Amino acid sequence: MSCFLSSSSLGRKLVMSLSGCFLVLFILFHMTMNVVAIISEDGYNAICEFLGANWYALLGTAILAFGVLVHFVYAFILTIQNRRARGNVRYEITVKEKGVDWASKNMLVLGIIIVLGLLLHLVNFWAKMQLVEILGTEPASGVELIRSTFSCPVYVVIYLVWFVALWFHLTHGVWSMFQTVGWANDTWYPRLKCIANIVATIVFLGFASVVLYFFFINL
Amino acid sequence: MNFTLKIWRQKDAKSKGGFQQYKVTDISSDTSFLEMLDILNNSLVHEGKEPVAFDHDCREGICGMCSLHINGHAHGPEQGVTTCQIYMRQFPDNSTITVEPWRSTAFPVIKDLVVNxxxxxxxxxxxxxxxxxxxxxxxxxxxxxxxxxxxxxxxxxxxxxxxxxxxxxxxxxxxxxxxxxxxxxxxxxxxxxxxxxxxxxxxxxxxxxxxxxxxxxxxxxxxxxxxxxxxxxxxxxxxxxxxxxxx
Missing domain, CATH: 1.10.1060.10 (Alpha-helical ferredoxin)
Known part of the structure; x- marks a missing residue:
């Protein structure tokens, strides 16, 4: 089984699909958690305290980091193989094929933007919350950290760009993971693409609303 | 109708290829794309030049032998048809048409527009x-x-x-x-x-x-x-x- 997941093109795609599914579920959870900060600051701080340096939170963080790493590494492996399969001589004239989404052809670029945003996010939040707690010092207050970070317009713009990249990535990724495991047909393509757009939009609006809310109340 | 053709020419699998331009004139709008290439080849042969190699067989869209990447599209601009089923009336008069072979490592070019x-x-x-x-x-x-x-x-x-x-x-x-x-x-x-x-x-x-x-x-x-x-x-x-x- 392990051999097929790395040696077969369909196996590698299955790994991308399942790791992508796991990351989508995490993102939905994270977005829901963030929205609590708008509704109740005490509630959000309680969640942050619950997800501190406890064994379950650390285990979850480790599994999550593994999921991101697998998705990222496989994306590069697939891209290198695909570029090799395409060959060095490219078409002189290229056009956009009918019905082909821009995101579907730029998943790696979007993924790199998402990973860069993730690194900034880890420095901005994770390093000041869970990491400091692991190192034995008092973590920063969750809401205060959000408030201070998004009082800076540069961070607001960078995070919004990050969320836009995530939106594009999810519009293709969500329906594509169903296709890769074979749960799709001509009847379901419009439905799956609609579901993907809805999921991507919910994620975007959830994350962006928190950033914009804390930016505007700081004005 | 008159066209300028920008066609990929490659002597053999090992040679380096490149685009060459050709003019075709007085082409009937009802001429198929492959017939237009036949007309071009006929004139090239008369001029003592090497004709353009391209794949074709049944010319009625069922054998899968014709290929060609035309103006950025596999089998040309029309959807749901093979190259042999497209006609010159589908291209604007006096336009330039770029014709390339399939590009894929698994389909190496044998000669001109023919791939393996x-x-x-x-x-x-x-x-x-x-x-x-x-x-x-x-x-x-x-x-x-x-x-x-x-x-x-x-x-x-x-x-x-x-x-x-x-x-x-x-x-x-x-x-x-x-x-x-x-x-x-x-x-x-x-x-x-x-x-x-x-x-x-x-x-x-x-x-x-x-x-x-x-x-x-x-x-x-x-x-x-x-x-x-x-x-x-x-x-x-x-x-x-x-x-x-x-x-």
């Missing part, structure tokens, strides 16, 4: 057939096949194996071709019994020959002259994954 599509034959030889003894033709009603299954099988069987899918795919993936072959047999009782072996063998051969990984862009289906749906790729994924789970 033997890789598809090798994939078929790996499992794209029925090996059960079918004997004499049974009574038509002996094996009932639902109409929907027969239709789906027939839609997949429309694949002519021209290579436009892999040539269009940014990943050089042959998934639509393999999926069409697997799907057309998997939906019929005679082919169903060997479904597991077929899916595994054809995917393994496809990977071995250096085709890329499908990333579900759908470009293959958009450019397919037979409009094969990517739903067949979903079926291939199902067939293959369930086969692997049974290992």
């Amino acid at each position: 599509r033997g890789a598809y034959d090798q994939i078929l030889q790996a499992g794209g057939y029925v090996s059960v003894r079918t004997n004499s033709v049974p009574d038509g009603n002996a094996i009932p096949i639902p109409k929907a299954d027969a239709d789906e099988s027939m839609d997949a069987a429309a694949c002519v194996g021209c290579g436009a899918c892999a040539a269009t795919c940014k990943n050089g993936s042959a998934m639509l071709f393999v999926a069409a072959r697997v799907s057309s047999l998997a939906k019929l009782p005679q082919g169903r019994v060997e479904g597991i072996r077929r899916a595994k063998a054809m995917v393994a051969k496809m990977d071995e020959l250096g085709f890329g990984n499908c990333t579900n862009t759908g470009a293959c289906a958009a450019e397919c002259p037979k409009k094969i749906s990517i739903a067949h790729i979903a079926r291939l994924n199902r067939e293959f994954l369930s086969a692997k789970l049974k290992d």
